[in-house]
Amino acid sequence: MYNFEYQNPVKIIFGKGEIQKVGENIPAGSKILLTYGGGSIFKNGVYEQVKAAIKGFEVVEFGGIEPNPHYETLMKAVEVVKQENITFLLSVGGGSVLDGTKFIAAATCFQKGDPWLILSMKAPVVEAIPIGAVLTLPATGSEMNGNSVVTRVETTEKLSFASQKVMPLFSILDPEVIFSLPEKQVANGIVDAFVHVIEQYLTFPVNSPIQDRFAESILMTLVEEGPKVLANRTDYEAAANFMWSATMALNGLIGVGVPQDWTSHMIGHELTAYHGIDHARTLAIVLPGVMHIKRELKKDKLLQLGERVWGINDGNAEERIDMTIQKTIDFFESVGLPTKLPDYGVSTDTIDKICDRFKKRRFKIGEKADIGPDAIRLILEDRL
Ligand code: NZQ
Ligand code: ZN
Numbered sequence: 001m002y003n004f005e006y007q008n009p010v011k012i013i014f015g016k017g018e019i020q021k022v023g024e025n026i027p028a029g030s031k032i033l034l035t036y037g038g039g040s041i042f043k044n045g046v047y048e049q050v051k052a053a054i055k056g057f058e059v060v061e062f063g064g065i066e067p068n069p070h071y072e073t074l075m076k077a078v079e080v081v082k083q084e085n086i087t088f089l090l091s092v093g094g095g096s097v098l099d100g101t102k103f104i105a106a107a108t109c110f111q112k113g114d115p116w117l118i119l120s121m122k123a124p125v126v127e128a129i130p131i132g133a134v135l136t137l138p139a140t141g142s143e144m145n146g147n148s149v150v151t152r153v154e155t156t157e158k159l160s161f162a163s164q165k166v167m168p169l170f171s172i173l174d175p176e177v178i179f180s181l182p183e184k185q186v187a188n189g190i191v192d193a194f195v196h197v198i199e200q201y202l203t204f205p206v207n208s209p210i211q212d213r214f215a216e217s218i219l220m221t222l223v224e225e226g227p228k229v230l231a232n233r234t235d236y237e238a239a240a241n242f243m244w245s246a247t248m249a250l251n252g253l254i255g256v257g258v259p260q261d262w263t264s265h266m267i268g269h270e271l272t273a274y275h276g277i278d279h280a281r282t283l284a285i286v287l288p289g290v291m292h293i294k295r296e297l298k299k300d301k302l303l304q305l306g307e308r309v310w311g312i313n314d315g316n317a318e319e320r321i322d323m324t325i326q327k328t329i330d331f332f333e334s335v336g337l338p339t340k341l342p343d344y345g346v347s348t349d350t351i352d353k354i355c356d357r358f359k360k361r362r363f364k365i366g367e368k369a370d371i372g373p374d375a376i377r378l379i380l381e382d383r384l
């Protein structure tokens with residue numbers, strides 16, 4: 001196992017009816033900017049619950065943060081924060097609203113020029129407005145991490161940054177928010193969380209049985225509980241287990257002390273940037289290609305995944321790896337996510353554009369930093 005430091009200061013408030021605790025967790029005297037998305041919170045009662053819980057505070061609202069939040073929209077919110085002297089940001093929504101809110105928090109305090117530099121040049125975030133979150137969609141893990149992914153429409157770029165400074169002070173996770181989620185968003189959440197675990201697990205062994213078994217338990221729980229949520233949206237127990245799985249998948253814990261490979265995410269972000277494909281769907285496309293093209297490097301962990309999660313014990317190593325990849329594809333398709341590029345109308349033109357982009361960036365991805373434009377082409381061509 002590698003050396004590591006781990007600190008996660010986010011307070012999780014979990015369970016039915018817990019949204020009422022939002023006010024008591026916000027510092028007294030704060031002036032709040034309540035951020036939200038396209039309006040789902042007005043239809044499922046979350047907005048009323050939040051408003052009732054923050055009655056004593058001065059509140060300004062900022063809505064319209066899109067899925068894959070836009071830099072252009074977020075910069076408008078930064079103006080509001082400055083003009084209104086906002087001291088606390090309350091994100092009420094899914095990963096996009098929360099990621100957007102994290103960028104607003106950092107961009108408002110950024111002193112070294114255009115805040116886009118936080119994303120494009122990884123300019124350090126030295127200060128940020130404090131954030132609280134009421135999560136309405138289990139998927140990204142954003143509620144318990146310091147990551148944020150932002151899209152710039154003008155340049156068709158989707159980039160991320162990470163900072164401890166934008167980790168929420170608290171996140172409220174009431175599984176009942178899942179009751180109003182459309183099937184597509186539940187399926188997306190299951191696959192996004194599944195792939196978050198895979199990207200911290202499917203590398204090479206470093207003798208880290210705790211991380212491996214934590215990771216496998218999250219994968220198995222998603223495989224068991226995800227379909228229950230899809231079949232019955234008001235199954236509270238399944239919703240609760242699904243929600244906690246998604247948080248645990250990307251709160252940093254399973255990734256400490258082990259190699260990581262974020263290739264599927266890095267390539268997937270480009271598919272969203274060019275084609276607007278939902279984040280999780282890009283992962284359902286790319287991951288099987290990564291598993292296939294990097295099967296030699298990932299051999300030991302692919303076999304372990306096959307045996308421990310998919311129960312594959314028969315056949316030689318190559319056959320078992322093939323079955324492991326196929327089982328993963330079958331799972332994504334069983335929850336409703338197609339896994340090939342043509343299913344989304346994507347052709348070889350896009351593969352060329354993505355490879356060009358990685359050529360210009362001049363860095364390689366993967367746990368051994370050996371995936372450059374040529375390997376990316378092979379991965380994407382595998383998905384045609
Ligand atoms: O905008 P509203 O009206 O709220 O509707 C949203 C949106 O249309 C809707 N929704 C959310 N909660 C709902 C609901 N509808 C009914 N009932 C509810 N309870 O769902 C739609 C999608 O929401 P979005 O926030 O975009 O989804 P998600 O949580 O999957 O977030 C995706 C974004 O997170 C980024 C992705 O790249 C993408 O931009 N990621 C962030 C990560 C992180 N911060 O660590 C890691 C991930 O890998 C991911 O990259
Ligand atoms: Zn993701």
